[in-house]
Amino acid sequence: MEDIRVEEIMSHGVVTCGPDEPLLEVVKQLALKKFSCLVIVENNIPVGIVTERDLVEVLFDTLQGVIWDELAIQKFMSSPVITVTEDMMLHEVLTLSHKNKIRHMPVVNFIGELVGLLTQTDIVTGCYEST
Numbered sequence: 001m002e003d004i005r006v007e008e009i010m011s012h013g014v015v016t017c018g019p020d021e022p023l024l025e026v027v028k029q030l031a032l033k034k035f036s037c038l039v040i041v042e043n044n045i046p047v048g049i050v051t052e053r054d055l056v057e058v059l060f061d062t063l064q065g066v067i068w069d070e071l072a073i074q075k076f077m078s079s080p081v082i083t084v085t086e087d088m089m090l091h092e093v094l095t096l097s098h099k100n101k102i103r104h105m106p107v108v109n110f111i112g113e114l115v116g117l118l119t120q121t122d123i124v125t126g127c128y129e130s131t
Helices: 023-033 052-063 090-100 120-129
Strands: 037-042 045-051 104-108 114-119
Touching: 023 037, 023 052, 037 114, 045 052, 045 104, 090 104, 090 120, 114 120
Parallel strands: none
Antiparallel strands: 037 045, 104 114
16 A cells, blocks of 8 residues: 555544533534534634534433533533644555544644644545555
């Protein structure tokens, strides 16, 4: 398998919000845009991520009778978020993804600002196209 860089396969136009965004608005954005995650940023620096897995946990707790006193997304996001850089190689992110059991990784530049998103679909496509 020919190795390729993250910047060649990452998704652009990442949907983001701030940590104080209401949970309902985040779920609405994910549903309308049919995305599987949303990156939480402060000053364009990823501070968390909300994935389908996070929302299933919220739903489970709610169905068990948990009453949420705080509905800002920061209460429900996964944090700290594992990020990758644009210049990382595909084999590196495969190892990171497998080790941490994650399918979504924000891509940051050399100063830590969000520049894209690497999803499991991007990784599979990169592997497929490099063979």
